[in-house]
Every structure is written in C-alpha cells, then in structure tokens.
Amino acid sequence: MSALAINATAPIDYTEMEQVSAHLVFPELFEPSTVMLKRRKHRHPDCIASNQMYIPESENAKLALVWLMAPHQLLSLGLQGHTGTGKTELALYLADKLNLPIYIVKVHARMNPQDLEGSYVLDVENNQTVTRKEYGPAAKAYINGGILLLDEFDKASGELTSAMHLLVEGKPWPLEMFKETITKHPQCFVIGTANTYGTGHDERYITSNQMDQAFLSRFMWIETVYPNVIQESKILEKFAPRLPLHLRNDIIKLANAFRDAALGVNRDGDIEDPIQCIFSTRVVVAWAYYIQAFGVFRTLRKSLDSVFLKSVSPEDAEIVNDIVSKVFGDDIDKTLKDLLAKK
CATH class of the missing domain: 1.10.8 (Helicase, Ruva Protein; domain 3)
Structure with a gap:
C-alpha cells in the first residue's frame, strides 16, 4: 500500500492548532495587522454554525477572546445580561470562528447531576441487546475538548451547582453514574450564561435561583448589554x-x-x-x-x-x-x- 493511501485513511487530529491572522478570523473585531491567534486547524463534527446576522459587541468579544487565548483558564467564564443581549450568540460565534465543538446544556431547576454526566442506554450489537454508557454533553466537552455552554445556569438548583463545583473549576470530576473520574481536556472551556448574578428570584426573571458565593467565585464575569x-x-x-x-x-x-x-x-x-x-x-x-x-x-x-x-x-x-x-x-x-x- 502506498504512503499516500495510508495518509488518506489517517484519523484527523481535531486538537491540532494553527496560527492565523486575527483579522482573517474576526474581521468585525480586528483591523488588518500583525495580531495572530491560535485556533483548531480542522473543524470538528460537533461544531455548530453561528448566526451569520450576529454582530458582536467589540469590547466584550475581545475580553472573551483574552480569556479563551490565555495559557490557563483560572476561572470559567460567566456571561451575565438581560434576555436578548446576545450571551448565547457570543459563545456560539466564538466557537464557530475558532473551529471549537460546542456542547450546550440547557439548565433548569429540575435538572440533576446525572443529566450532565450521562446515562446507560440499551443498544443492539450483533443482534444482541447490550448496555453501553453514553456521556452527557458536559462529560463529552470535558473529555474531548471544546466549549461547554451552561445556558441559563442561574436556573440551576443548589444540588446541581454543588455537583458542578469541580467541573467549572477544571478539577478532576467524578461521574457518579459511571463510577469513574475524568480529567479536563486542555482545550475544554466552560462558559455559563445567566440573567442574574445568582441573586435569586426577581420580578422579571422569576425562575432564577440564588447561588452560593463559592460557586459564583469560580467565574470571570462579563456583562452583556443591549447594542447602542x-x-x-x-x-x-x-x-x-x-x-x-x-x-x-x-x-x-x-x-x-x-x-x-x-x-x-x-x-x-x-x-x-x-x-x-x-x-x-x-x-x-x-x-x-x-x-x-x-x-x-x-x-x-x-x-x-x-x-x-x-x-x-x-x-x-x-x-x-x-x-x-x-x-x-x-x-x-x-x-x-x-x-x-x-x-
């Protein structure tokens, strides 16, 4: 078999990085210059196309990029703002432009830790019914890398936020469902969106819950606002x-x-x-x-x-x-x- 044929079947390394012009990737944010940034060279199957009509607010997008491009994410990223200020759109936009897969968790008050971890499912192999593990979106992001988007995470219950402490801090995370502990992929980025700063119920966002300071302090916060x-x-x-x-x-x-x-x-x-x-x-x-x-x-x-x-x-x-x-x-x-x- 020729070397060309061998290379044709070689698996794609989705974590391979490339240096690209910031203006080429983000023409809305950067003028042509010598500024370079790193992004994934190959587009992962779990990437999601962002809204082509979306126009990012320049300062917030650049701050989020500073967080993404830093050698270490000492804190997860929290995007707080009123409904419709573009929190989720910003996360989708950054993931799309940087060829990062994105795993979205729609947080709600009845969600439990197992919803993040995954579950055992029945499948058919060789005409036999077998049980296999299926990782949830949070576990997939933690293992494979990409952006984990905890959408509207101020809706989470106290039980759920307690279970997420190690997850948002980037520490080894025990999956109780599978009796295993997973470590954070170096290219995993945790972003949460919220209408409040975890202050609990207010007249406008009645389903938001109060969150403890130990959880909130694990986030770097950017406030999103309506466009001028x-x-x-x-x-x-x-x-x-x-x-x-x-x-x-x-x-x-x-x-x-x-x-x-x-x-x-x-x-x-x-x-x-x-x-x-x-x-x-x-x-x-x-x-x-x-x-x-x-x-x-x-x-x-x-x-x-x-x-x-x-x-x-x-x-x-x-x-x-x-x-x-x-x-x-x-x-x-x-x-x-x-x-x-x-x-």
Missing part, C-alpha cells in the same frame, strides 16, 4: 435592508423607549415602577422580519402584536401602548405599503 443605536442600526441594516431607513430608525427608537421604561436611561435599573417586559434585540430583529413577512397590506400594529404586545402583562399594557403611540403616532396603524410610500 449605531450598533443596532447596523444589525437592522444587515437583517432588513429593504425596510426604509426611517422605519428602521423608529423600530430602534421604540426599543430604546421600552428599555428606558424597564431599566432606566442608564440601563442600571435605577427607575421607579419599571415595566417588566423587555424589548430585546431579538424582538427588534423579529419585528423587522415579520413586518416584511406579513406583507405590505398589513399594519405595523398587526406584526407588533404578534411578536411583543400580546406577551405584555395587563399591568404594563397601558404604559406600553402609550410608548408605542408616542414613538409611532398614527404610523403604527398604517400598512407597510403606506409607509414605503412615505418620504
């Missing part, structure tokens, strides 16, 4: 270029009016009687999409009802409708056809 007007304008220009500029601007104006009423003008929660609904960038993009999808003969209110207004609590409804009227006036009840003709 310029950033959000770029997002809508990219996502809905056929909508007229004046309409895109009014959508962003309405989003920020709602955020002022919910979080205060400085987005620090310093506001009396805040509304509880949040008009996130996710809702901004969804509304722009459904304005177009609903067609030119339906009003803006029709699509806004569907993506946002119907989910507003009765306590907030009057204030919310007043804000809509102040920003859009009569235009909210006009069809897209009428607004496209507006100069």
